[in-house]
Amino acid sequence: MMALPARLLKSYGPLIAIGLIAYVLLGWAPGSLSAFRLGNLGKYCALALASMGIGLAWGRGGMLVMGQGVFFGLGGYAMAMHMKLEAAGPGNVPDFMQLYGDGTMPSWWEPFRNGPFTIVAIIVLPALVAYVLGYAILKRRVKGAYLAILTQALAVAFATLLIATIKQTGGFNGLNTFTTFFGHNLYDPEVKKNVYRIAAGFVVVFLLILWQLYRSRFGELLVATRDAEERIRFLGYDPANIKLVAFVVAAVMASVGGAIFVPIAGIIGPTNVDAAASILLIAGVALGGRSSLFGPVLGAIAVGYGRSALSEKFPTRWTYFQGALFIVVVLLLPGGVASVGSRLKSVGPKLKSLLPSKAAIADVEHAQAEEALA
Amino acid sequence: MNVLTTPFLTGTATGAILLLAALGLTLTFGQMGVINMANGEFLMVGAYAAYVTQQVISSPGISIVVALPMAFVVAGLLGLLLEVSVIQWMYRRPLDTLLVTVGVSLVLQQLAQDIFGAQGDPVMAPSWLGGRISVFGYEWPHRQLFTIVLAVGSLAALNAVLRYSPFGRRIRATVQNRELAETMGISTRNVDRVTFFLGSGLAGVGGVTIALISGTNPTLGTSYIIPAFLVVVVGGVGQLKGTVLAAWGVGVVTAFLTDWTSGSWAQVITFALVVIFLTVRPQGLFTVRTRSLA
Numbered sequence: 001m002m003a004l005p006a007r008l009l010k011s012y013g014p015l016i017a018i019g020l021i022a023y024v025l026l027g028w029a030p031g032s033l034s035a036f037r038l039g040n041l042g043k044y045c046a047l048a049l050a051s052m053g054i055g056l057a058w059g060r061g062g063m064l065v066m067g068q069g070v071f072f073g074l075g076g077y078a079m080a081m082h083m084k085l086e087a088a089g090p091g092n093v094p095d096f097m098q099l100y101g102d103g104t105m106p107s108w109w110e111p112f113r114n115g116p117f118t119i120v121a122i123i124v125l126p127a128l129v130a131y132v133l134g135y136a137i138l139k140r141r142v143k144g145a146y147l148a149i150l151t152q153a154l155a156v157a158f159a160t161l162l163i164a165t166i167k168q169t170g171g172f173n174g175l176n177t178f179t180t181f182f183g184h185n186l187y188d189p190e191v192k193k194n195v196y197r198i199a200a201g202f203v204v205v206f207l208l209i210l211w212q213l214y215r216s217r218f219g220e221l222l223v224a225t226r227d228a229e230e231r232i233r234f235l236g237y238d239p240a241n242i243k244l245v246a247f248v249v250a251a252v253m254a255s256v257g258g259a260i261f262v263p264i265a266g267i268i269g270p271t272n273v274d275a276a277a278s279i280l281l282i283a284g285v286a287l288g289g290r291s292s293l294f295g296p297v298l299g300a301i302a303v304g305y306g307r308s309a310l311s312e313k314f315p316t317r318w319t320y321f322q323g324a325l326f327i328v329v330v331l332l333l334p335g336g337v338a339s340v341g342s343r344l345k346s347v348g349p350k351l352k353s354l355l356p357s358k359a360a361i362a363d364v365e366h367a368q369a370e371e372a373l374a
Numbered sequence: 375m376n377v378l379t380t381p382f383l384t385g386t387a388t389g390a391i392l393l394l395a396a397l398g399l400t401l402t403f404g405q406m407g408v409i410n411m412a413n414g415e416f417l418m419v420g421a422y423a424a425y426v427t428q429q430v431i432s433s434p435g436i437s438i439v440v441a442l443p444m445a446f447v448v449a450g451l452l453g454l455l456l457e458v459s460v461i462q463w464m465y466r467r468p469l470d471t472l473l474v475t476v477g478v479s480l481v482l483q484q485l486a487q488d489i490f491g492a493q494g495d496p497v498m499a500p501s502w503l504g505g506r507i508s509v510f511g512y513e514w515p516h517r518q519l520f521t522i523v524l525a526v527g528s529l530a531a532l533n534a535v536l537r538y539s540p541f542g543r544r545i546r547a548t549v550q551n552r553e554l555a556e557t558m559g560i561s562t563r564n565v566d567r568v569t570f571f572l573g574s575g576l577a578g579v580g581g582v583t584i585a586l587i588s589g590t591n592p593t594l595g596t597s598y599i600i601p602a603f604l605v606v607v608v609g610g611v612g613q614l615k616g617t618v619l620a621a622w623g624v625g626v627v628t629a630f631l632t633d634w635t636s637g638s639w640a641q642v643i644t645f646a647l648v649v650i651f652l653t654v655r656p657q658g659l660f661t662v663r664t665r666s667l668a
Contacts, residue, residue, distance in 0.1 A: 064469050136649055140656040145409045148472055149603045150649065156600050157645040164638030275600075279476055286473060319484040326477025330470045331463060 014293055018207045021297070025200035030193050042196040042264040044304035045203050049257030051285050051300035052206050053250030058282075059290030060219065061246040062226030063143070066278055067151035068254045070158045071126040073273030075255030078125060079262045080175035081109060082118040087179045095177070101167035109168075115182055122259045123252055130251030131244070138240040138247065143229075152275050159274035174269020181263045192264075199260045203297060206253060211293055213249075222246055280307075283322055286329050289338025299336065379510040381629040387518035389625025390525035394580030395602035396609070396617050397532065398453070398573025404611040405549045405569055407468035408461055410453075411475040413602065414595025415482040416574045419452055420445035420581020421590040422490060424497050435500035438586070442524075445578035453574020457567055479595065486592040494591035503586065521583040528576055533614060535572075545569055601628075604648050610658025619659055624648075 029041060050072050057063045084094040090113070093105045111117050137150060163172050170176075184191045213219050225232045225239045232239050262268050271277065280303065288299020303325075311318040333339065395417055402408045423445040424438070431437040456478060464471045503520055506513040536542035547555040548565045556562055584594060601624060609620030624644065631640035 064472065133649070136653045140653050142652055142656050144469055145403070145407075145472060146607055146652070146656075148409070148469065149600070149607060150652070153600045153604060153645050153648070157642045160638040160641050164636060275596075282473065316484060316488065319480050323477040323480035323484070326480070327460065327474050330473045330477070331460060334467065334470060 014211050017294060018204060018211065021207065021294070022204045025203060026197060029200070030196065035189055035192060038196050039192065039264055040304070040308060041301070042199045043261060044301040045196075045199040046257045046261035046264060047281060047284065047304055048203055048297045048300035049199075049206055049260070050254035050281050051288075051296040052203075052210060053253030053257075054281055054285045055290055055292075055296035056210060056213070056222075056253070057246050057250035058285065059292070059296070060214065060222050060226065061243050063243060063247060064145075064148040064282075065151050065247070065250060066148050066275070066282065067153075067155035067158075068250065068281055069155045069273040069275070069278035070151075071130065071251040071254035072258035072261070072277070072281075073158060073162070073268070074126045074129065074258065075122045076258030076262050076268040076272065077169065077175065078112065078118055078121045078255075079259040080178070080268045081112040082115065083178040083181060083262065084175055085109070085113045086183075087177070094175075096170050096173075096175075097167065100171070106168050122255055126251040126255035127248050130248045134244045134247040138243050141240070152278065155273070155275040155278045159270040162270045162273070170269070172270060174267055174272070175262075176267035176269075178263065178266060186263060186266075195260070195263045199264060202256060202260060206256075207293065207297065214293060218242070218245070280322070283325055285336075287325060287336055289336030292336070292338035295336050295338035298338075377633075379512045381633040382626060383509060383512060383514050384518065385626035385629025386622065387521045387625070388629060389622040390522045391580050391583060391598065392602055392605050392625055393525045393618060393621035394528060394576050394583070395598050396605040396621055397529070397576045397614075399602055400606045400609065400611060400613070400617045401545075401569050401573045403606060404613070405545065406461075406465060406566055407471075408465070409468065409472040409475065409603075410456075410461075410573075411472055411599060412456060412479040412482060413475075413574070413577050414597075414599030415479045415486075416449040416453060416577035416595070417581040417584060417598055418482070418486060418590070418592065418595040419449045420578030421497070421585035421594055422486060422581075423448045423578060424582045424585040425490075425495050425590045428497055433500075434498040435502070438500055438503075438582070441582050442579060445582045446575040447578075449578025449581065450571040450575030453577075454567060454571045456574075457570040461570070462563070462566070479599075483592050483595070490590070490592065492592060494589045494594075496589045497585040499586045517583075517586050521587070524579065524583055528579055529614070529618065532572070532576070536614070541565075541568065601644075604644070608648060608651060608658055610660040613658075613660040616658055616660035 025041075025045065029038060033041065050068050053071075054065060054068055057065045088094050093103055094109075097103060097105055112121070133154070137147060142150070162169050162174070165171065178186055180186060181191065181195060184194075186192065186195075221232070221237065221242050225237075225242050229239045232242070258268070258273075261272070265272075281300070284300035284303035285296045286299070287295075287303060288297065289295025306321070307318055310321055329336065333343075335343070395413060398413050398416070399410060402410050424441040427441040427444050428434065428437045431440055456475070460474055460478065461471055464474060499517060503516045505516050507516065507519070508514070534542075536545060544555070544560045544565050545568075547558070547560060548562050552562055555565075580598075581594075584598075588594075605617060605620045605624050608624065609616030609618070627647065628640050628644050631643050635643070
């Protein structure tokens with residue numbers, strides 16, 4: 001039996017860490033960082049939201065989802081359409097439609113004038129797409145590499161489609177030049193700070209959600225499905241349903257990330273959602289530690305920061321760095337940075353096991369005693 | 375007739391390139407469970423091999439004949455290097471090989487860009503590839519026919535190796551049952567290496583034909599890797615006939631869809647069709663029968 005404080009620490013320790021992250025992101029950063037740095041951190045937070053979804057689906061569920069950019073894009077474009085219509089004013093058509101098209105708006109844009117509808121769409125739209133796609137492929141036991149390739153193909157198709165529909169989605173340039181965010185002037189520094197606070201707040205909220213999810217029965221079932229799908233099936237569960245839930249939740253997380261990315265970055269385009277963008281998200285998750293609670297968040301922020309720092313100084317070096325990151329991390333440290341601690345810990349017992357432990361000595365004595373009796 | 379023959383013939387040529395790219399994938403995936411995302415970059419390497427050969431031998435007619443074996447060997451050796459340096463450590467973690475090879479493909483693309491520049495370079499086709507033949511009223515470029523001939527030739531050679539050579543027998547044995555093959559004295563490690571060499575080399579040959587049609591480009595592989603994987607997924611893993619049928623099918627279907635809609639919609643619809651196909655036949659067109667549960 002562990003002592004009570006130790007047990008409490010084991011159960012609620014992550015809560016302290018989440019509190020610490022909340023303090024750094026919400027308490028410290030807005031007052032201490034310059035507006036430019038804060039905006040960058042906000043972008044990384046938005047990407048971290050998508051990464052947390054990948055952590056859930058890939059780290060805990062064993063589904064390597066290589067197309068999270070699609071769901072990031074669904075949320076991002078929904079938000080961008082709303083802001084674009086807000087900028088155009090009631091009854092007016094977004095500027096690029098007059099530029100590229102004949103000035104008429106497709107009918108499916110119209111509902112996005114409505115703010116509450118947009119917010120609902122940011123949640124429901126990716127959930128629906130993920131459910132239909134996930135149902136089709138998970139129920140037929142498509143998994144592993146097949147799933148990874150299909151999701152990546154989805155990202156490629158999505159980006160191609162966006163580029164092709166320039167009159168409806170802005171094409172390669174995407175949607176940009178927004179003025180207001182739900183009625184608040186985006187050029188106001190205080191509004192910018194508040195938008196950042198929303199992004200950082202979502203990071204904290206998602207961490208709490210994932211923490212509870214990982215502790216729950218569902219979290220255990222998900223890990224069990226990842227490690228021994230057949231056994232779970234023989235126990236009477238349907239692994240497809242378990243994975244489907246993780247897949248849909250991951251999609252919604254990415255979508256929320258995309259939605260909050262747009263007012264911070266001021267743009268969303270095919271390059272934010274294509275296969276390369278999706279792979280960049282995975283790089284962060286792999287670096288931080290795919291199956292840990294905090295790994296994906298910290299990894300996403302580290303990769304985002306590293307990318308802007310490196311590509312400012314050496315534009316082409318970033319690609320080498322990203323490639324090397326994949327090779328080194330996946331080859332040598334598959335658990336990511338989060339696993340360094342437990343790896344070091346596992347060295348200790350191995351050393352100890354070389355010496356006879358107390359339990360082993362007791363066993364031997366016990367056996368000798370039995371022999372003596374016989 | 376042009377409405378039908380044009381997309382059919384162009385699609386068959388695309389299918390031939392996809393086949394060359396997919397053969398290596400299906401071999402390594404079927405035999406080792408390795409997903410090689412860098413295979414698209416071996417196409418790129420093949421294309422640049424053709425370009426470099428042409429810088430040395432200026433006559434297009436001779437250089438293309440030299441370029442084909444050159445591309446095969448260079449891309450194959452690069453594949454071998456990849457296997458020895460990285461992949462051999464990861465056979466127990468197939469999903470992770472996918473990520474590692476994504477990293478490798480990023481590095482290779484950037485290397486090509488640093489060496490040859492971000493702009494693509496043209497590769498001159500010999501004069502006997504410049505002409506066209508009339509097929510049912512469609513003026514079919516010789517290059518596309520050449521691509522098909524090359525793909526069919528490579529396929530026949532690969533098939534002959536797999537079927538009749540002692541080495542091919544060892545590959546087939548390893549695919550069917552690795553442990554049993556090992557107990558019969560086959561060095562499956564050597565088999566793996568040579569399979570990797572063959573698969574990468576075939577992609578290199580495919581790269582030469584791409585260079586003849588559209589020149590070289592550092593990112594040329596990225597547009598082929600996903601369709602090639604879809605071919606592998608549809609065809610079923612580890613089977614040549616499935617890959618051939620799927621490559622042809624994907625090529626022709628995409629060409630028809632491009633004709634009816636546009637290039638981008640064709641990509642989206644093809645993807646949707648593949649997903650629908652997989653819900654009907656998750657194991658692909660043909661599979662090697664195994665007793666494993668998964």
